[in-house]
Amino acid sequence: MNPQLFFIAFLGVFILINMYISRRFIAHLDIKSIHKFYFRIFLFVNFFGIIGYMLGRYYADFPNWLYFLFSLPIGVLFLLFCTAIIYDISRAILKRIPISKRRRDFFKRSLDISSLALASTLSAKSIYNARDxxxxxxxxxxxxxxxxxxxxxxxxxxxxxxxxxxxxxxxxxxxxxxxxxxxxxxxxxxxxxxxxxxxxxxxxxxxxxxxxxxxxxxxxxxxxxxxxxxxxxxxxxxxxxxxxxxxxxxxxxxxxxxxxxxxxxxxxxxxxxxxxxxxxxxxxxxxxxxxxxxxxxxxxxxxxxxxxxxxxxxxxxxxxxxxxxxxxxxxxxxxxxxxxxxxxxxxxxxxxxxxxxxxxxxxxxxxxxxxxx
CATH class of the missing domain: 3.60.21.10 (Metallo-dependent phosphatases)
Structure with a gap:
């Protein structure tokens, strides 16, 4: 594949991934609006990290520490995307379980916390594994x-x-x-x-x-x-x-x-x-x-x-x-x-x-x- 076409296709995929994470995960978290805003800023910064990665991979020489930072967003966003899919399915199931609103709210908060913890833990573990x-x-x-x-x-x-x-x-x-x-x-x-x-x-x-x-x-x-x-x-x-x-x-x-x-x-x-x-x-x-x-x-x-x-x-x-x-x-x-x-x-x-x-x-x-x- 032509490198330019691959570059465009690659970025297109991650635009769609970012949109899914934003609309199907962040939007439904029971957190303050300002925290959702910061979360979306995190996605935005990660997307530009991917652009930096592609430039460093094929077109420019970056110091290793900078290239390392540019490399991480691909994996982080992929794992976050997988977490968002699991979260989306779990949330849909939870809405259909016949339980009281109080218990549903409790389970929803637990789902929010565990999903964020899962994405963070898997990302850290994955980075550690690559060194060995x-x-x-x-x-x-x-x-x-x-x-x-x-x-x-x-x-x-x-x-x-x-x-x-x-x-x-x-x-x-x-x-x-x-x-x-x-x-x-x-x-x-x-x-x-x-x-x-x-x-x-x-x-x-x-x-x-x-x-x-x-x-x-x-x-x-x-x-x-x-x-x-x-x-x-x-x-x-x-x-x-x-x-x-x-x-x-x-x-x-x-x-x-x-x-x-x-x-x-x-x-x-x-x-x-x-x-x-x-x-x-x-x-x-x-x-x-x-x-x-x-x-x-x-x-x-x-x-x-x-x-x-x-x-x-x-x-x-x-x-x-x-x-x-x-x-x-x-x-x-x-x-x-x-x-x-x-x-x-x-x-x-x-x-x-x-x-x-x-x-x-x-x-x-x-x-x-x-x-x-």
Whole structure:
């Protein structure tokens, strides 16, 4: 999508959200008019924070402390919107319960207080959660694999804004401490123009593993000159899998590692995923496929044993997970797709939008491929 059109559409959505919060939540709170006025001023300031966020994300450089403040309103307003929906439904139910006016007024005041407390608590908890990148360890059984291999999976880092050089340096240190056989990055690595990302990206050149670092494009790479991103990654000695495969390990003891472009390429008619090409000339060993979006699994044949994906962020903020689930077959974790094919979905190592997570922690995944009959 054109950045200008996305900017307009994004702001349009939050105008509607603000209107709903104002008319269906604030207007019905049993508080003084002056307090409702201050609440609406808060919404107004938050909306301009979103404009600042969009400018900082795509057009300007702000100090990190200011960018942090601009980032928060997206998550705060989303959680407030979800609270307003629950409040609206609860208020409608309360009006229909046959109880005395005195008791109804009591329950209404309790609803007002608990709704405001809920929105505040969830916002604070979400900000705290985003600071913690968890190490997820998982063993995955792979048939006909001759020996174990350890993989570190990163995904959806979204370099830009708060995802800066220090953030990447910390990730690199943590991954290097795992002493893995290879590192895979399953897309959405960069979310700003390459000229602004180059110094930050260079930190990934310090990743250490036995067989190197491998990358496949996500949909966000298409927004920021995918050709330049791929070229820069190659200069850092990161192997970009462009509808192709490589063999990992010693002869007859390893596995095929394949990778495809993201399905966003179908829209652009450029950098289009081609599974047949990616799986051509495979050796007679198990195959692991890197594909950014879980729903690409519908195109995967029985030549693949395991698919590694990202994209979903695990929903990032809890209520949003239900919308993501409408689009993607798997949200996070390991799943047995059919009798042979498994898929693991990383919840994202960074975050997009607000530095907030609720019900879906950021993760670095340590995957051990375990031989099995």
């Amino acid at each position: 990148i968890k190490l997820e360890k998982i063993d995955i059984n792979i048939k006909k694999l001759k020996k174990s291999y350890k993989i570190a999976q990163l995904s959806d880092i979204h370099i830009g804004g708060l995802i800066d050089k220090a953030f990447i340096k910390n990730i690199v240190l943590r991954v290097n401490a795992l002493k893995v056989d290879l590192v895979v990055i399953t897309g959405d690595l960069i979310d700003i123009e390459m000229d602004r990302a180059k110094d930050i990206l260079a930190e990934l050149g310090n990743l250490n593993s036995t067989y190197g670092t491998f990358f496949v494009a996500g949909n966000h790479e298409y927004f920021h000159d995918i050709a330049k991103i791929i070229e820069t990654l190659k200069e850092l000695d990161i192997r970009v899998l462009e509808n192709e495969n490589v063999y990992i390990g010693e002869e007859d003891e390893g596995f095929n590692l394949a990778g495809v472009y993201d399905i966003f390429g179908y829209r652009t008619n450029n950098y289009v995923p081609d599974l047949n090409k990616a799986l051509s000339n495979l050796k007679k060993s198990p195959t692991v496929l890197l594909a950014h979006q879980p729903k690409y699994i519908d195109e995967v044949t029985d030549s693949v044993d395991l698919m590694l994906s990202g994209h979903t962020h695990g929903g990032q903020l809890f209520p949003f997970r239900f919308l993501v689930k409408l689009q993607q077959p798997y949200l996070s974790g390991l799943h047995q797709h059919n009798y042979k094919l498994q898929i693991y979905v990383n919840k994202g190592t960074g975050f997009w939008g607000p530095p907030m997570r609720l019900g879906a922690s950021s993760e670095i995944t340590e995957i051990t491929l375990v031989p099995t009959l």
